[in-house]
Amino acid sequence: LAKTTQPISxxxxxxxxxxxxxxxxxxxxxxYITWYQQFPSQGPRFIIQGYKTKVTNEVASLxxxxxxxxxxxxxxxxxxxxxxxxxxxVVSQVxxxxxxxxxxxxxxxxx
Amino acid sequence: DTEVTQTPKxxxxxxxxxxxxxxxQHMGHRAMYWYxxxxxxxxxxxxxxxxxxxxxNESVPSRFxxxxxxxxxxxxxxxALQPEDSALYLCASRPPDNSPLHFGNGxxxxxx
Numbered sequence: 001l002a003k004t005t006q007p008i009s010x011x012x013x014x015x016x017x018x019x020x021x022x023x024x025x026x027x028x029x030x031x032y033i034t035w036y037q038q039f040p041s042q043g044p045r046f047i048i049q050g051y052k053t054k055v056t057n058e059v060a061s062l063x064x065x066x067x068x069x070x071x072x073x074x075x076x077x078x079x080x081x082x083x084x085x086x087x088x089x090v091v092s093q094v095x096x097x098x099x100x101x102x103x104x105x106x107x108x109x110x111x
Numbered sequence: 112d113t114e115v116t117q118t119p120k121x122x123x124x125x126x127x128x129x130x131x132x133x134x135x136q137h138m139g140h141r142a143m144y145w146y147x148x149x150x151x152x153x154x155x156x157x158x159x160x161x162x163x164x165x166x167x168n169e170s171v172p173s174r175f176x177x178x179x180x181x182x183x184x185x186x187x188x189x190x191a192l193q194p195e196d197s198a199l200y201l202c203a204s205r206p207p208d209n210s211p212l213h214f215g216n217g218x219x220x221x222x223x
Contacts (some may be wrong), residue, residue: 033125034211043201043214044154045113087153096142096205098169099212101153 002027002090004102011108018075020105022088025069030094033064033071036087038104044087049071075107083109114138115149115203123221126192129139132218133184134202143185144212146201154201160185192222 005023012018021075032051036044044071048055050071060072075082087104115136124130134143142161146154159167159181174196175189185202199219203212 036211036214041199041217041219043203043216045214046211049211070123091211096159096166098156098159098167098201099144099205100156104153 002031004088006086006088006102006105008103009106009107012078013110014079015077017078018082018107019076020073020077020086020088020107021070022073022102023070024088024090027068027090028092030037030092031090032093033062033068034091035060035062035073036091038085038087044101047086049091078107078109080109080111083107086090115202115204115213117215117218119147119201119218120216121219121221122191122221124192125223126194128192129188129190131189132187132200132220133189134187134215135160135183136204136213137183138204138206138213139182140204140206140213141182142205142207143179144203144205145187147196148199148201148217152210158187189220192220194222196220197222 004099034049038044047060048060052064054102055062063072085094086106087101118133145157148154156169157171157179163179174191178186199217201217204214215223
């Protein structure tokens with residue numbers, strides 16, 4: 001099971017782009033990288049998922065280098081409502097295996 | 112709103128009580144997960160059901176007893192819990208393709 005490492009916390013001003021990096025050195029061939037956002041007392045909410053290179057959706061971009069040992073979640077022009085914990089997960093696509101969370105990154109957006 | 116519904120939203124129980132948490136999804140997902148989350152900590156995996164069969168038990172104490180009566184429903188039966196079992200209990204489901212987990216908003220459990 002690939003272990004993930006993220007910064008414990010980050011601060012950003014409103015309107016700035018935020019990049020959160022995740023390290024996953026022992027990622028396996030069948031693993032995808034998935035990011036979730038969680039607000040207090042709510043379930044984690046899916047943000048974006050990718051296998052390699054770059055993936056973009058309406059809320060974020062995910063950059064994955066060729067060796068796939070790290071990934072970067074990019075949130076464009078954050079607002080106060082983006083204050084949350086962001087989790088990077090490495091998820092196997094083979095069967096229904098364990099899906100475990102790392103420590104996550106607490107993002108605080110400052111006005 | 113989420114597509115995974117957990118009830119009740121809040122539960123207070125004594126250490127001698129028996130209660131159950133319920134999780135429902137109608138998306139046709141065939142894997143369902145229970146997680147426990149303490150304050151300011153990440154969710155911890157407890158159980159995984161795959162095609163209504165228990166496939167993963169993360170050495171959870173027997174006072175937590177999961178049940179999957181059908182593909183849409185997942186229960187967590189609670190008995191003789193301890194105050195340290197107070198936490199947010201999250202349920203998630205996953206489709207058979209590469210799609211990610213869908214989480215409910217959890218049941219906030221307080222054991223007194």
